Amino acid sequence: MEITLRVNGSRRTVEVDPRVSLLDLLRERLGLTGSKKGCDHGQCGACTVLIDGRRANACLALAVAQDGSDITTVEGLADGDRPHPLQAAFIEHDAFQCGYCTPGQLCSAAGMLAEGGPSAVTEDMAADPALTAEEIRERMSGNLCRCGAYPNIVTAIAEVAR
Amino acid sequence: MRSFEYARAGDPADAVARFRPGAMYLGGGTNLVDLMRLGVAEPEFLVDVSRLPLDRIEPDGDGLRVGAAVRNSDLGAHPLVRERYPMLARAVLAGASGQIRNMATVGGNLLQRTRCPYFQDVSKPCNKRQPGSGCPAIAGDHSNLAIFGHSSACVATHPSDMAVALAALDARVHVTGPGGDRVIPMPGLHRLPGDEPERDTVLAPGELVTAVHLPAPPPGASRYRKVRERASFAFALVSIAAALDVAEDGTVRDCRIALGAVAHAPWRCERAERALRGAPAGEESFTRAAGAELEQARPLPRNAHKVPLVRNLIVLTLLELAP
Structure with missing residues (x-):
């Protein structure tokens, strides 16, 4: 089937089998290998991209179902040569070890910072809580880091959230 | 694939x-x-059906109508849901991850399948996946499976958090299909396994969930609590959606209790609710009500821990809600 996506600002029209995930389309067809395949079951978050500005697991998204959508991958976060504030903060705070989960962490954090509202650890559902370390940890729970770089990831995100 | x-x-x-x-x-x-x-x-x-024009949340009489294509994240973040149905907002936010809640729809959340390890493993028999092939969970790993309403064919649980809150809120599920439109009161959408565990719900082939109607919120305080093996992004071991309305004389005027991860469907605790109405709102009544509900529990050898878990969760949650 023919679909058209806007990927990191460029219009891309491709012919895809309905079985192809958005992740495989990005990596194998469009050459955007920043988004990583970790578990391929929506459990690790390494494939996180922004679909119409909202973070999502690209491994669970069928490419055909995204026809007409606007996709941002880690390759599209920076403004030319200027890193996204989250990318700068991750470098500044050494928020990674092996780096495999980092593209997903960055896209997830970018989506998360735009979300607002309460989370599962917010006491008052009517409140818009400040992004404390506890709130950031809860909101980022869809992104696993097997190196355990969580403390520095939380610090980096907290700096950008301020 | x-x-x-x-x-x-x-x-x-x-x-x-x-x-x-x-x-x-x-x-x-x-x-x-x-x-x-x-x-x-x-x-x-x-x-x-993810882009059907069923993506709105709007006031409907003294309640709220939630379209079936509303994303879980939009449901949990909606001002009217947070203000009037905090139990539902909390249940939705307790489920899955930020990424998954952005993708998952209300209709899909209701119709998600069990996470029983045998159902998800095609190398194993499973009566739900392949009727008549057997249920290895009964003699095997059923540590997080049902204690209520299971059958010799299936001991699976329904994994949704949202559906547990909807069961406590007396929500109604609107469906359309080849036979026309109908309305199904929760928790009646989901069925117990009996000898047809392949059927999770009462929906007929081709029936499509279009909306969920929430009646006026129950009076009093309400809460959703979830017990799980890690703090976030995990399915429940047991969860509870509860509302408690206490009269001025300290007796229970009304209450709602629904449990998750204990049965093939969200489990509305009608026995506990009956035992509580008119009783003094205190630990003794709450413990007795939990006991009344648990009389019908049939724990399996390796999930008997869910019985004290349910008892303690009911009592602690009601104590928290009591004035």
């Missing part, structure tokens, strides 16, 4: 008209696409 055809439906009637044997409706895909990759689901045709 088996090959399949795909079509995006324009409106609910178009979706129903396109449905045929071997077809499945696709919402956010967070469960279905995974099951297709595992070989558990093998639809020949996907009718994409």
Whole structure:
């Protein structure tokens, strides 16, 4: 089937089998290998991209179902040569070890910072809580880091959230 | 993954008209696409209903109407839901991850399948996946499976958090299908396994969830609590949606209690609720009510821990809600 996506600002029209995930389309067809395949079951978050500005697991998204959508991958976060504030903060705070989960962490954090509202650890559902370390940890729970770089990831995100 | 055809439906009637044997409706895909990759689901045709114009949350009488294509994240973040149905907002936010809640729809959340390890493993028998093949969970790993309402054919649980809150809130599920429109009161959408565990719900082939109607919120305080093996992004061991309204003389005027992860359907605790109405709102009554509900529990050898878990969760949650 023919679909058209806007990927990191460029219009891309491709012919895809309905079985192809958005992740495989990005990596194998469009050459955007920043988004990583970790578990391929929506459990690790390494494939996180922004679909119409909202973070999502690209491994669970069928490419055909995204026809007409606007996709941002880690390759599209920076403004030319200027890193996204989250990318700068991750470098500044050494928020990674092996780096495999980092593209997903960055896209997830970018989506998360735009979300607002309460989370599962917010006491008052009517409140818009400040992004404390506890709130950031809860909101980022869809992104696993097997190196355990969580403390520095939380610090980096907290700096950008301020 | 088996090959399949795909079509995006324009409106609910178009979706129903396109449905045929071997077809499945696709919402956010967070469960279905995974099951297709595992070989558990093998639809020949996907009718994409995720972009149907059913994505609104709006006041409806003294309640709220939530479209079936509303994303879980939008439901949990909606001002009216947070203000009037905090139990529901909390249940939705307790489920899955930020990414998955952005993709998952209300209709798909209701119709997600069990996470029983045998159901998800095509190398194992499973009466739900392959009727008549047997249930290895009964003699095997059932540590997080049902203690209420299970059968010799199936001991699976329904994994949704949202559905537990909807069961406590007396929500009504609106569906359309080849036979017309109908309304199903929660928790009646989901069924107990009996000898047909392959049927999770009472929906007929081709029926499509279009909306969930929430009646006026129950009076008094309410809460959703979830016990799980890690602090976030995990399915419940046991969860509870409870509301408690206490009269001025200190007796229980009304209460709602529903449990998650203990049965094939969200489990509304009618016995506990009956035992509580008119009783003094205190630990003794709460313990007695939990005991009344648990009289019908049939724990399996390796999930008997859920019995004290349920008792303590009911008592602690009601104590928290009591003035």
